[in-house]
Amino acid sequence: MSTAKSSSKFAVAIMLACCLGGCGHALAGAMPETENGRYALSPAGDGVLRLDTRTGAVSTCSNSGAGWACYAVPDERAAMDTEIGRLQADNERLKAENEKLKADLASREPTVTGKIEEPLPKSDSLKKGEPKVAEGERKIEIPLPSDRDMDRMMSFLERAWRRLIEMANRVQRDVNGKI
Structure with a gap:
């Protein structure tokens, strides 16, 4: 029976603590500016x-x-608001100037006086005419390299091939020597 009495006392203590804790917050109300x-x-x-x-x-x-x-x-927000205000005012000023320029342009006389009734000629003066050659006379000649040019090209290719083979052999020796 002593166990039942101690557990009921414990339950009463917990309820009392909860009530006092809740009342404490309710009694405190709004905190003054000087407190946390x-x-x-x-x-x-x-x-x-x-x-x-x-x-x-x-x-x-x-x-x-x-x-x-x-x-x-320093408050960056205030600086940004100031810059935004400046840009908005600048934008409004530019819109007003744009409208003024449009009105000025509309009030001017047209630059071209009178309409041209006749069409422009169809030939283009900048184009050069193609030479008139009969179909049988058309020949395409491609100059072929001379024997001397061919010999120079072949010796260049031979030297390049030998160098490539030498580099491959050097790389293979280096790899074999290190492994």
Whole structure:
């Protein structure tokens, strides 16, 4: 029976702790700005980063000889917003200039006066005419290399082939010697 009494006391203690824990949060309500809740701190280097959870401002805080000091971190978002605003204004200015140029162009007189009624000639003055040659006279002549040119080419190919064979033999000797 003592086991039943101790387990019921344990259950009562757990229920009491849960109730007090829940009431503690309910009694606390909204936290004032001076307590934990508005700022989130994270360790960074030789100090901490402080995030203001209401405004989103970030500061770096460090302990100097005179005490703790916090400095605002430059906000890149503000710089980007400024640049976006500048580009939008520039874009609007260019649109206005473009419309002005279109209106100016439309108000001008046409550059070509009058319409040309007659068609342009079909012959192209830049094209050169083909030479008129009778069908029987067409011959294609390809100059063949002379015997001297053929001998020079053959000696070049022979030298290149010998060098290739020599390189292959050297590589084979090097591989056989190392293995």
